[in-house]
Amino acid sequence: MKVLVTGSTGFIGNYVMNELIRLNNYDIIATSIDSTEVALNFEWFNKVKYIQSNLDDKIKNFYTFFEEPDSLIHLAWE
Known part of the structure; x- marks a missing residue:
C-alpha cells in the first residue's frame, strides 16, 4: 500500500x-x-521517497503529482 504523509518533518x-x-x-x-x-x-529519510512541496503550490493534479497514493495522512498545517 502506498501512503502519502504530509507534514512529515513536523513533530507528529x-x-x-x-x-x-x-x-x-x-x-x-x-x-x-x-x-x-x-x-x-x-x-527515516533514506527509507522513503521525499518530495519537498508547499501544499499552497498550484498543483494541477495532486493525485498524480504524488504518484497515486492509496492513503493520505494529512499532518501539514501552518
Missing part, C-alpha cells in the same frame, strides 16, 4: 513516519515544506 509527522517504517507494510511518500537538506536529518 516524524513519529508517524517512524511508526509506518517500523510496521514495514507501506511504500511511503513523504512531503513537507522543509527543504531536502532539512529532511536529510531525519532517521
